[in-house]
Amino acid sequence: MNIIKLDAINSTNDYLKGLLQRQFVENFTIVTAENQTDGKGQMGSKWSVQAGKNLTFSVLVKDLLLEVNHIFHLNVAVAVSIIEALSFLEIKELAIKWPNDILAGGKKIGGILIENSLKSDGEIFSIIGIGINVNQQNFENLPKASSLSILLKREINKEAVLISIVECLTRNVSLILNKNTDSLWEKYHSCLYKKGIPMPFENLKGNKFMGIISGVDQSGKLQLVVEDDSVESYEIKEIKMLY
Structure with missing residues (x-):
């Protein structure tokens, strides 16, 4: 597992995109940052977190051959991977709020931003940006936010959470490659926030x-x-x- 650790960067997604333009980057390369100064959310919204307290990282996934209208399979795999990894910590009431928020007990603890590049041969390069609130305690003016340490009432090992998420992601991406996505979608829908209400x-x-x-x-x-x-x-x- 190739992990590039940075102290501070404007955006781990942007850093990984720049790296791809300059050199060969192996599949599932991870870029983490202790402080991300210009983190991005869906549709250009900002993702702001307390420096050093949380997980902000990006993962390169390539060699995927998907039809354009099936690209959302990857979103499903990422969201399910985070749910699975956090379940190991016994976080309760985990849910996926469409399209890409991760909740626990109805409060936001994480978010996902996936940027896809489609090549002419159908191959997809995807940069998956993930933010998880890990050890931050204060969410002033953010009443709908929480963190793993608040929920578990203890300090959490950030790197262990990172490794667990990427291991789950690697396994679930292999399901996409093998065209075995039914189980991913089933879990995604079972975790979908407020489904049926x-x-x-x-x-x-x-x-x-x-x-x-x-x-x-x-x-x-x-x-x-x-x-x-x-x-x-x-x-x-x-x-x-x-x-």
């Missing part, structure tokens, strides 16, 4: 409505049963859950 949502126009999450389709769209019992599909950022 009526919840309020808001669309891009600011309109609020009730819906029930029935699942996520193969392309990553959220499937909602709405008030007339029809099923509507939503892309990332087209709606938000009001919780």
Whole structure:
């Protein structure tokens, strides 16, 4: 396992992308940073954490041959891998909040950002950015955030969590390569936050409505049963859950 450890960097995703442009980088290379000054979340949002207290890292996954509409298989594998790794710590009430937040007890403890590059031969290079709140204790003005140490009431070994996540990811990516993704999707849906429960949502126009999450389709769209019992599909950022 090739791990590049940095004290401070603007973004581990950007660092890994730059490295790929300059040299050969082996599959599952990991870049970690004690302090990430310009961490990114979905759709350009910021991911800000306390220096030295949390896990911020990126993993290169390449040699994947997937149809474009099946790229979300990797998102599923990453989210499930984090759930599996954190389950070993006996974290309770773990859930995946669509599309890429990791929750415990209804509070956010992690997030995922995957940046894909598709080559002409169908090969996909993916840089997987993962942030996990590990030992941070104070989340001022972030009432929906928590950390592993808050939940377990003890200091957590960050590197052990990192290794566990990447080991789970390596195993689950092999399932994708072997076209055996049913078990990944089953676990993903079993961990999907608020699945099957009526919840309020808001669309891009600011309109609020009730819906029930029935699942996520193969392309990553959220499937909602709405008030007339029809099923509507939503892309990332087209709606938000009001919780």
